[in-house]
Amino acid sequence: MDDSRIIELFFERSEKAISELSSKYGGVCMKIAQNVLNNHQDAEECVNDTYLGVWDTIPPKKPDSLLAYVCRLARNISVNRYKYNSAQKRNGIYDVCISELDECISSNETAEDRFDTKELSRYIDEFLDTLDKINRMLFVRRYWYLDSIENLASMTRLSAGNVRTRLSRLRDMLKKFLENRGVDV
Amino acid sequence: MNELMSAIEGISDKHIKEFAFVQKPKRKFSIWIKFGSMVAGFVMIGLSIVLIANKKGWLSPVIEPKSEPDYTSSGNSSPQVNSTENGSEYTSSEQLPLQTESSENGSSDNSSTNSSQPSNVLPSVFFNDVFYVIADGYPTYDLPEGYVFVGEIIGSDINGRKENGYSSGCSIGDKIYQDPSNPHDLIVNTRLFSDNGYWYVRFVEAK
Numbered sequence: 205m206d207d208s209r210i211i212e213l214f215f216e217r218s219e220k221a222i223s224e225l226s227s228k229y230g231g232v233c234m235k236i237a238q239n240v241l242n243n244h245q246d247a248e249e250c251v252n253d254t255y256l257g258v259w260d261t262i263p264p265k266k267p268d269s270l271l272a273y274v275c276r277l278a279r280n281i282s283v284n285r286y287k288y289n290s291a292q293k294r295n296g297i298y299d300v301c302i303s304e305l306d307e308c309i310s311s312n313e314t315a316e317d318r319f320d321t322k323e324l325s326r327y328i329d330e331f332l333d334t335l336d337k338i339n340r341m342l343f344v345r346r347y348w349y350l351d352s353i354e355n356l357a358s359m360t361r362l363s364a365g366n367v368r369t370r371l372s373r374l375r376d377m378l379k380k381f382l383e384n385r386g387v388d389v
Numbered sequence: 390m391n392e393l394m395s396a397i398e399g400i401s402d403k404h405i406k407e408f409a410f411v412q413k414p415k416r417k418f419s420i421w422i423k424f425g426s427m428v429a430g431f432v433m434i435g436l437s438i439v440l441i442a443n444k445k446g447w448l449s450p451v452i453e454p455k456s457e458p459d460y461t462s463s464g465n466s467s468p469q470v471n472s473t474e475n476g477s478e479y480t481s482s483e484q485l486p487l488q489t490e491s492s493e494n495g496s497s498d499n500s501s502t503n504s505s506q507p508s509n510v511l512p513s514v515f516f517n518d519v520f521y522v523i524a525d526g527y528p529t530y531d532l533p534e535g536y537v538f539v540g541e542i543i544g545s546d547i548n549g550r551k552e553n554g555y556s557s558g559c560s561i562g563d564k565i566y567q568d569p570s571n572p573h574d575l576i577v578n579t580r581l582f583s584d585n586g587y588w589y590v591r592f593v594e595a596k
Binding site: 229230233268269271272273275276279280301302305306308321322324325327328329332340341344345347348349358360361 | 443
């Protein structure tokens with residue numbers, strides 16, 4: 205079913221909207237939740253929470269891209285659940301990705317040194333536009349969808365070592381890109 | 390929390406949608422591997438057929454000469470030289486390369502050089518200024534004793550008497566043998582009238 209038709213069903217408050225949303229994007233949401241939480245039961249709960257979140261926010265919201273909207277919701281809910289589950293632990297993919305990105309930019313606690321996140325997001329969009337498809341896919345799937353190295357290797361038919369090397373190079377390129385934009389790294 | 394991670398969470402929808410569903414790339418050379426395997430298979434089959442055919446001798450048959458014909462049996466396959474009523478000679482059991490014709494005056498004189506008379510198309514050899522025609526009897530696979538090599542057929546002429554070394558019926562290069570004590574006949578190693586290779590055909594001096 206078309207995305208616009210599914211949004212119409214949400215506006216009509218039809219329960220069919222959830223089933224259509226689940227059949228079309230349920231797999232992607234589950235994949236994101238599994239990547240973050242590494243637990244099927246928790247992931248299922250997060251996906252159900254995602255459907256509820258969509259139901260509660262549409263209407264009044266009418267997203268331009270239903271897929272991106274649902275994926276963002278699923279990711280945010282999963283990350284919050286992850287932080288709740290493992291406040292002390294630091295061994296999930298989410299923390300690994302954060303530690304990798306620490307190479308590119310330092311975390312600053314003070315308000316004066318805090319970067320404008322929206323501006324940084326815009327710079328990252330520009331950076332992604334400079335990459336070829338494979339590298340862009342590796343970056344987005346690793347740091348937005350939180351895929352493991354092994355998953356990325358099987359998706360791209362590259363070796364795990366090759367994926368790690370490419371991600372390392374991409375982080376270096378991002379660092380240089382941000383430096384050129386005046387971002388203090 | 391890492392500021393960069395927060396920023397990455399806020400990237401535009403187009404990048405999120407672009408890689409929401411990722412298909413594994415097809416193997417680049419899969420079609421070529423399949424094609425190459427097929428070609429290799431056909432080549433193997435072809436080679437096997439060629440080897441088997443070669444082993445069984447189907448590809449290059451060799452014609453083995455027949456053993457010497459049995460003169461005592463009634464159904465021997467060698468040509469027999471017969472005489473016609475007017476004295477001209479022909480072979481009966483094999484396919485004749487040329488038809489025989491009787492002369493206008495009934496003469497069987499094959500040595501006639503009169504150009505107005507019909508040509509003599511019987512196998513013949515002109516050698517040492519003597520005209521020899523094919524003799525009665527059977528060709529042999531062995532050279533009779535006493536015969537020595539004296540020359541070769543050097544040309545072909547329907548009358549067989551153009552010049553020394555010319556023949557009607559024998560092929561250029563066929564070897565000529567003669568008994569030095571008997572210049573009235575000679576033997577040619579030829580494939581004339583043979584299905585299986587060379588044999589020795591006797592020619593006698595035409596009268």
